[in-house]
Amino acid sequence: MSKKVSRRKFLTYMLGGTAGFLGAGMLFPMVRFAVDPVLKKGGGVGFVDVNLPVNQIKDKPIAVEFKVHRKDGWYEPAEGETLTAWVMRQNGKVVALSPVCKHLGCTVNWDSNPQFKNEFFCPCHFGRYYKDGTNVPGTPPSKPLDKYQIKEENGKLLIGPVIKA
């Protein structure tokens, strides 16, 4: 076999190369544009004073709402976005649980299902958690609820980012 590239082959390669170049030139900006969110770094969240004196925190979980600054595309509400933490004492220690279900991300509520008293309950697929956030065996979630990082300053509660398990 000769190593010479025939004129016809050469022209085919040139044509293919040019078409590939034009196609890639067209597609590259569009694909890069579409995947940008995956390549962007998310901003960290700091600690927020939730305006709750620590000595008012009792054993029974209460829903504490607080605002964090977050940019959602072109929305960046000045007053921030509301998050919720379930705050309580466990053996005297303050704990703030995330309300995001560890099954598939719905929102849990304390004592909201009369069938399951004194538990966190998720309406999506009946996920349940004990008061300390441990998932009830045999219900969909396979992990305990996440905890928020917390701090105490001047007797007040500060809530930070969720501790990644």
Add this chain to the structure above:
Amino acid sequence: MMLRAIYDWVDERLDLTPIWRDVADHEVPEHVNPAHHFSAFIYCFGGLTFFVVVIQILSGMFLALYYVPDIVNAHASVNYLQNELAMGAIVRGMHHWGASVAIVMLFLHTLRVFFTGSYKNPREFNWIVGLLIFAVMIGLGFTGYLLPWDNKAYFATKVGVEIAASVPFIGKYIAIFLQGGDIVGAVTLERFFALHVFFLPAALFMLLGVHFILIRRQGISGPL
């Protein structure tokens, strides 16, 4: 008649008749004709799926006259188009119920193809095209479900995205790509809208084209 004259005028220039003959003029074998054996109605599911898809496309185009893909206005625009416009509940109802019917029909069609063994050689390629159509239709259902931007839509999407996130290694990136960020929010609604009305229908049309060409090339599979 007038219409006839118009058709003839166009046909003279475009030579349409052979094209639609090619499309429409073919034998329907006895074993797939419900008029001969009633049980042959199972062969209708593919055509019924296409019929419902046509309804989805038309009703979807009309919904898009009023629908706004934006977290502040989406729910209000759906509420408006359903309750304040003549026939709004009907047009939205066509799209809402049609979405479920389309997927049920598609599933029955798939079962028919499976149990008649029609996926076998030489039709394996069309089985694969069919599975891609199935994936695109599930994608249309999933992305459309978020658009009304109510609680059901929001949490169904959270659940769906978390399921996607459970893919080993790349799951996290799939989730961020789908959401267009770290949360189900403004960017997610916009992307799902674009996927729902542009990207996925375009993919669906191409796949349906291949599907139908292959059916005409290979004919319907023989009786059991």
